[in-house]
Amino acid sequence: MYIYKAGVVGGGTMGAGIAQAISYGGLPVVLKDVSPAAVDKALAAARAIYQGRVDKGKMAPQELEAKMALITGATDLAAFKDVDLVIEAVPERLELKRQAFAELDRVCPPTAILASNTSALSISALGAATHRPEKVIGLHFFFPAHVMKLVEIIPGVVTAQETVEDATAFAEGLRKLPVRVNECPGFLVNRLLMPYLNEAVFCLQEGSATMPEIESAMTALGWPMGPFTLVDALGLDVCAEAGKVLLDGYGERMRPAALWTSLLDAKRFGRKSGAGFYRYAESSDPRAAGTADEALAQMLVQTASGGARASPGTSHEESPLAPATRRFSQERLMFGMVNEAILALQEGISSAADIDLAVVAGLGYPMSDGGILHYADRVGLDVVLAGLERFARELGPRFHPAYRLRQMVAAGLLGVKTKRGFFEYP
Ligand SMILES: NC(=O)c1ccc[n+]([C@@H]2O[C@H](COP(=O)([O-])OP(=O)(O)OC[C@H]3O[C@@H](n4cnc5c(N)ncnc54)[C@H](O)[C@@H]3O)[C@@H](O)[C@H]2O)c1
Secondary structure (H helix, E strand, C coil), X not given: CCCCCEEEECCCHXXXXXXXXXXXXXXXXXXXXXXXXXXXXXXXXXXXXXXXXXXXXXXXXXXXXXXXXXXXXXXXXXHXXXXXXXXXXXXXXXXXXXXXXXXXXXXXXXCCEEEECCCCCCHHHHHCCCCCHHHEEEEEECCCCCCCCEEEEEECCCCCHHHHHHHHHHHHHCCCEEEECCXXXXXXXXXXXXXXXXXXXXXXXXXXXXXHHHHHHHHHCCCCCCHHHHHHHHCHHHHHHHHHHHHHHHHXXXXXXXXXXXXXXXXXXXXXXXXXXXXCCCCCCCCCCCECCHHHHHHHHHHHCCCCCCCCCCCHHXXXXXXXXXXXXHHHHHHHHHHHHHHHHHCXXXXXXXXXXXXXXXXXXXXXXXXXXXXXXXXXXXXXXXXXXXXXXHHCHHHCCCHHHHHHHHCCCCEHHHCECCCECC
């Protein structure tokens, strides 16, 4: 089904950017929010994105007006009576979203696709709020939506294949990079990212390495920024929410390190609150680097002496007194992510190619290196397996290797050196 007209419900941080991306792709879009003031704010946000292009000489002012003319603001659901696809981007509360879906189901044409930009809620549960669950799907854009190319396409249990194909074609039409992700806690990007970030926090809290050492070791591998800079940019509260979903969904291997709690208790939510892992001076430049501060150093001492209130059910694994075997290495962070990627692969969540695309387009892992499974193929799957087994012995069962990895090593598929691993090599 071709999408001739789209809708967006909720014109906040994500909705305004998504509406801009749709209009930029050349499609008319209705943007609904709760009040005329909220709609005006959303339209102004979309206009500001275009204005940025005009200012850089990438777009003529007339083109800006032509694109903005494709976006119609609305406060009334009746505006959705002739749309082919709607993306819901209201706040992340299940009841609010279920209500939005039930309302959209009543007003939208029966053929329309109802999509959600949820970061973590169940697509199947949203589908159940409608009479068309086969037409309900996750379309997860990343912040900032007008810049980030990745879109996770997440079918629920009863979503029709046709809906998946239409939603994928729609995202491609916006010049985005869609990856298919079967519904699972955290979807794909958050599921792979959080173990990596959590391991960085474990290393810091154990005293295995300092923040600058960990940051520079990871940027040396090609990551666009170090893990603590990334957490501060994402927001510790946002990471903590994602962490809860993952702990709930996967259990112990996703248990957050105690230091997260110390920082959250101190209201250090990251760059937006003036401090997270780093402290940020008030500055007009939102990219200005943060600095380490004394309060974090004290928190580390307190966590190391067991003073921090650990997250409920904290296991012995989190013992703050680092045994001699607890050392920082790039592999500790990378192999945890590789293992989670292999678990997602063996569960049939995504294909190997889509997993790698998600890591490159969603997390900025260098394109030239081809993503996390290409990384594993280069390192050697036997090396990854041996590393995970050692980490599992020394650091705990969160490193327990995925069965698919053992299988591949047993079959002699070791990656680049045998010309076959997750991918084939000439
Ligand atoms: N912010 C991010 O970085 C990010 C990234 C990816 C996904 N998401 C997801 O996108 C969704 C929206 O997040 P956000 O950060 O844009 O939230 P936000 O709070 O910035 O915006 C939500 C908007 O929805 C409006 N709204 C509330 N109820 C409404 C209703 N019944 N009808 C119409 N509009 C309504 C609000 O007025 C507000 O403008 C959430 O599900 C979130 O998890 C957010």
